[in-house]
Structures are given as structure tokens and as C-alpha cells.
Amino acid sequence: MSMFKPHINQMSPYTPPLEGRSQSGCLLLDFNESVVSPPSQVSDALSSFIHSNRLQVYPEYGNLTELIGNYAQVPPGSCLFTNGSDQAIDILMRLVVNPGDNVLLLSPSFAMFEQAAQLEAAQIHEISYNPDFSFPYAEFEKNLGATNIRLAVIVNPNNPTGTPVDSDFIQAMVSRFPDTFFIVDEAYYEFHRETSSSLIAEHRNVAVLRTFSKAFALAALRVGYLLGHSSLITELEKVRGPYDVNMLGAVGAMAALKDPSYVSRYADEVMNQAKPMLIAYLQSKGVDVYAGRANFLLLHSSDPPSTMDSLRQQGILVRRGRKVASSMVRITVGPVSCVEKCIEALEKCL
Numbered sequence: 273m274s275m276f277k278p279h280i281n282q283m284s285p286y287t288p289p290l291e292g293r294s295q296s297g298c299l300l301l302d303f304n305e306s307v308v309s310p311p312s313q314v315s316d317a318l319s320s321f322i323h324s325n326r327l328q329v330y331p332e333y334g335n336l337t338e339l340i341g342n343y344a345q346v347p348p349g350s351c352l353f354t355n356g357s358d359q360a361i362d363i364l365m366r367l368v369v370n371p372g373d374n375v376l377l378l379s380p381s382f383a384m385f386e387q388a389a390q391l392e393a394a395q396i397h398e399i400s401y402n403p404d405f406s407f408p409y410a411e412f413e414k415n416l417g418a419t420n421i422r423l424a425v426i427v428n429p430n431n432p433t434g435t436p437v438d439s440d441f442i443q444a445m446v447s448r449f450p451d452t453f454f455i456v457d458e459a460y461y462e463f464h465r466e467t468s469s470s471l472i473a474e475h476r477n478v479a480v481l482r483t484f485s486k487a488f489a490l491a492a493l494r495v496g497y498l499l500g501h502s503s504l505i506t507e508l509e510k511v512r513g514p515y516d517v518n519m520l521g522a523v524g525a526m527a528a529l530k531d532p533s534y535v536s537r538y539a540d541e542v543m544n545q546a547k548p549m550l551i552a553y554l555q556s557k558g559v560d561v562y563a564g565r566a567n568f569l570l571l572h573s574s575d576p577p578s579t580m581d582s583l584r585q586q587g588i589l590v591r592r593g594r595k596v597a598s599s600m601v602r603i604t605v606g607p608v609s610c611v612e613k614c615i616e617a618l619e620k621c622l
């Protein structure tokens with residue numbers, strides 16, 4: 273008999289194609305990260321911490337929670353920082369889901385939800401995005417009504433499709449199904465600028481997830497956070513360890529929040545200049561595009577592996593969509609200069 277829990281024994285690890293990327297010299301348009309480094313306010317704070325004779329000491333987070341709460345404009349006690357939003361997903365599943373509970377997920381979406389639900393031995397109910405990549409509103413609502421769903425996930429906007437979800441719909445579901453816990457993942461909030469954070473004051477059955485990995489350009493530091501009712505935060509503090517976020521992550525996030533104007537400048541250039549430029553170019557070439565509402569888009573390819581290969585040979589990494597998006601290639605959009613390089617390379621493979 274295996275020493276390990278059978279349901280974990282049967283799982284596969286989530287292994288995104290990470291290795292070798294950052295040293296490849298390629299333009300990294302494959303993980304929806306920021307394409308530029310964070311400003312010196314962050315790197316200076318990190319190097320001064322490294323030289324402050326505190327690496328041997330356990331973390332002291334100071335007012336990080338308060339800084340995040342102010343940035344997210346939520347009442348005191350409504351915020352918990354985590355080791356990437358991946359950890360927020362994990363601790364929410366651990367808190368809410370019992371073995372055999374029904375978990376409602378959409379597909380294709382961010383893989384860690386399925387992984388974390390499987391770890392809790394959940395019964396996963398998967399519904400597909402529509403063929404036009406729109407959110408399957410009626411199907412989602414029908415599943416909530418028909419099955420005893422313990423936890424449902426809404427990624428707004430979704431990865432990899434970029435699909436936005438109507439805020440009024442989210443509010444209606446959270447109100448109508450008080451026995452279902454809703455995770456609203458807003459990893460791309462800074463690009464989309466729509467949030468369900470106002471729900472947390474009144475509803476105990478919802479958490480909003482955000483991250484420093486995307487628009488804040490701090491993916492390597494692994495800091496995310498969740499917003500929720502203070503009673504939810506109190507429970508989650510028992511699940512997250514006291515030192516789960518390392519001190520460099522905390523220092524980087526604090527430095528970023530001292531002046532987060534670089535984040536909105538970046539998001540503004542990506543969403544209002546660079547992305548429209550890339551969309552206009554692709555449309556001029558007759559390529560089908562699904563623009564979505566985040567810092568990436570999907571373009572149709574009759575042969576995705578060969579499009580990806582051709583871009584790689586020209587020094588650009590991108591990802592292929594999955595499931596209903598498998599005939600699409602997902603390209604992260606950076607600033608205008610990055611899109612110019614991208615267009616130059618696409619010119620040779622479209």
C-alpha cells in the first residue's frame with residue numbers, strides 16, 4: 273500500500289514550461305508577466321534589505337497589510353497577503369473544501385484551481401467557455417442551481433482567454449447562492465480596472481484574489497493577496513503560516529506600494545496604445561483575434577505549433593491556448609516598443 277494519499281498519488285504536477293526562459297535572451301511573451309523590470313524604488317529597497325544584516329532574521333512585515341488594504345481600498349482587516357496568489361488559491365481550498373465536495377471550475381482557465389481542488393479530493397465540475405470565448409453565464413448559473421456547489425471560481429478577466437465577467441452577474445450569484453463560496457480571481461485587475469471588491473463588506477462567501485506578479489512586475493518575488501470579509505481573514509490566518517511570504521517579497525511589495533504610479537502608467541500604455549496597435553496590425557492581416565481585457569490576446573493560427581516555433585526562432589516566446597482556445601496562440605502584450613518587435617516577427621510568419 274502506498275504511504276501517500278491515493279488521490280494525490282494519482283495526480284500529476286503542474287509543470288508550466290518555465291525552465292531556461294529568463295536566460296534565453298528571448299522576449300518573454302508567454303506568461304503574461306510585465307515585460308519591463310520594476311522601477312529602482314523596488315530594486316534599491318531590495319538591495320538595501322540584503323545589506324541590512326537581517327537575512328538571518330525571520331520576517332517582520334510592518335504595515336504591509338495596511339499598505340495593500342489602502343491600495344485596494346478595502347476596510348481594515350479585509351486583506352491577507354500570501355506567497356503569490358497561488359497560495360491564496362491553496363489556502364482557500366483548504367479552508368472551504370471537504371473531500372468529495374463539488375467545486376465548479378471553468379475551462380480553459382488558470383491551472384492552479386484544478387490542482388488545488390484535486391489536492392482537497394474535491395469533485396470537480398468543469399464547464400467550458402463558449403466557442404466564441406464568452407463566459408457561459410446561463411450554464412454557470414444552472415450548475416450553481418442544480419448541484420450542491422461548495423466552491424465556484426470566476427477568473428475576471430480569464431487566463432488564457434481574457435474574457436471579462438459582468439460584475440452585476442458576480443454580485444447576483446454571490447447573493448443568490450450564500451452556501452457556495454466564490455473565488456473571484458482578479459490577477460489582471462490593473463489592466464481591466466473592474467473589481468468585485470465591494471462585495472466583501474457584506475458577503476462572507478466571497479474572496480477576491482490579486483497579485484504583484486503581473487502589472488507590478490514582481491513575479492519573481494511571489495507576493496499575492498486576497499480581499500475578504502474580516503471573518504474570512506481571521507480563519508485564513510490559521511491556515512497560512514506566519515512566515516509564508518519571504519522578506520524580500522514583502523520588502524519589494526512595500527517599496528512598490530510607496531509609489532504605485534508606475535503600475536498604472538504601464539497598464540495604460542499596454543491597454544490603450546500597444547494592444548490596440550497589435551490588434552489593428554493583426555486585423556489588417558486578416559487574422560482572427562480575441563482581444564479580451566487583460567495584458568494578452570489570442571490570435572488564430574491554422575498551425576499553432578509552427579507559429580510558436582517561428583516566433584521562437586525569432587526570439588519571441590508565446591503560449592498555445594487550450595481546449596476551446598487550442599487553435600489560438602496567446603501573446604502577452606508589453607509596451608509599444610515590445611509590440612513593434614512582435615509585429616516585425618509576426619510579419620515573417622503570418
Ligand SMILES: Cc1ncc(COP(=O)(O)O)c(C=O)c1O
Nearest residue numbers: 356357358382431459483485496
Ligand atoms: C488568473 C491567474 N491567477 C493567478 C495567477 C498566479 O499568480 P501568482 O504569481 O500571484 O501566484 C496567474 C498567473 O498566471 C493567473 O493567470
